Amino acid sequence: PLLAALVALACACGQKEVAPSLDLVTAACAGTPPLDGVTHLRFRVSGPGVESAHERVSTVRWTAGDVPALPVGSARVLEVRAYAGAPDQGGPLLSLGRSAPVDVAEGQDASVRVFLRRLGEFAPVNLASSPDTCAAMRETRAGHTATLLPDGRVLFAGGYRPDAKGARQASGTTEVFDPQTGTFSPGPDVGPRAFHTASLLPDGKVLLAGGAEALEPASVQRTARVVDVTAGTASAVEPKVARYQHVAAVDAQGHVLLVGGRSADGSGVFTAEGFDAASGRFVDVPTEVPRVDAAVTVLGDGRTLVVAGGADATGPQAEVLGFAFEGNTFSRLSGGARLLVPRVGASVAMLGREEDGPRPVLM
Structure with a gap:
């Protein structure tokens, strides 16, 4: 183990590396178990400046030494592919999982979690703390937006759901899905809107623009919010034109x-x-x-x-x-x-x- 750690931390072609601690979630709360029929795994590291050599193949009974080291740097992603048979001999790919991007610093631990999912199936999200338990959004919604954030989380904003009388009233709530935990947490209020747009800005904030506050009859918004998920804020900005379904x-x-x-x-x-x-x-x-x-x-x-x-x-x-x-x-x-x-x-x-x-x- 000591030798393996020294090799993992060694400098390869001038690039320092860190051996990751991998939590591979192989249970599912519904559908086909991800490891059903699997015999081999392929581990692959990607990210800015990472060469394709950061890849290893093992049997399904993998150990920590089978996981390639993560080069020091930002936005490192560990991908795990599961095959029925050796991949270099044409074994079919059955399951796949990727970690959220992780920043790796020299001399610090790198913990990575990967949910393995079955290919060709729609399956509910499961909780990392209880993989046999399916997670659910905090509220039902349609006509909303879903925005992938730089850190791998997803922002769900607005949308509508019918009230007791069947009228479609827009929601101003947001929620954030964290792929590392499989959980949904509340985000900032953005004012009721459905059929709006969500645009990811270079700094990781999200512009929500326009939308309808009510649909029958339509009440259209001339408002916008810049959402900072990390800070939990939604700052108001004012468009020039009211619109929805744009x-x-x-x-x-x-x-x-x-x-x-x-x-x-x-x-x-x-x-x-x-x-x-x-x-x-x-x-x-x-x-x-x-x-x-x-x-x-x-x-x-x-x-x-x-x-x-x-x-x-x-x-x-x-x-x-x-x-x-x-x-x-x-x-x-x-x-x-x-x-x-x-x-x-x-x-x-x-x-x-x-x-x-x-x-x-x-x-």
């Missing part, structure tokens, strides 16, 4: 573009606006964007935002609009592509590895 995307510098949506009478909102995280203010966007039910995302350069699909008064649109923050607002970029098939209410996803420059795909 879309938003943020560039690498924290500039948020809000597009489309509907007003209280159901008509489309064609006035775009921006938010500058550095100043904490909303800004006018001089170009109208007559799109409802469009999709918006940031490209791999971190600067260009594209609006694709959606409909104007004439119907679904194929033209893809590009925007970039220049000076003190967003400007429309010249040129642009066209969709092969105009579509409304589509989703957009980035496909491909980060190092290869992922591309957006509209679905």
Whole structure:
């Protein structure tokens, strides 16, 4: 054990390492047990500057010495894959789990917890303190947002649920899911809103913008909150336009573009606006964007935002609009592509590895 510890702490190619203490949760509160049929495990460490050599394979009866050391640095993630048979001999992957990002400091202990989950199954979240017990959100909600935070936690905000008379009233509550414990804890109040947008800012805070306070009839919000989950605060900022069912995307510098949506009478909102995280203010966007039910995302350069699909008064649109923050607002970029098939209410996803420059795909 002493020799193993010395090897784990040794400098590899000038990079110091720390042997982690791994808590691998292999029980489930529902569905197929994660280790059912598993014979081998693959441990892999990833993170900024981490080489692919930080990987080891063991049998399902793993020991602490089978877990690769974590290089000193930030945002280290330990991934565990479970196979039926040796992975290098084509054994199928059955279960998978990843830790939350962890910062590793030289000379300090590194504790990591990984929940192993069965592939191809939807299963409730289970508690780390009692893995056979399923966790549940603190309240039912629909029309809410879910935002992945830099530390691996997830912020759920707003949404609605029917009251005793069946009316859909919006909620102003938030709750935070912690993947390390499998628990949901209350967050700050953000004012009642549903069908709003949530944008993760570079500093880890979240901008919640717009939304509907009530849905029958619609009462639309011209409010926004900047939520700091760590501090437990929600600071008010004021948009220029009331809207709900809109879309938003943020560039690498924290500039948020809000597009489309509907007003209280159901008509489309064609006035775009921006938010500058550095100043904490909303800004006018001089170009109208007559799109409802469009999709918006940031490209791999971190600067260009594209609006694709959606409909104007004439119907679904194929033209893809590009925007970039220049000076003190967003400007429309010249040129642009066209969709092969105009579509409304589509989703957009980035496909491909980060190092290869992922591309957006509209679905």
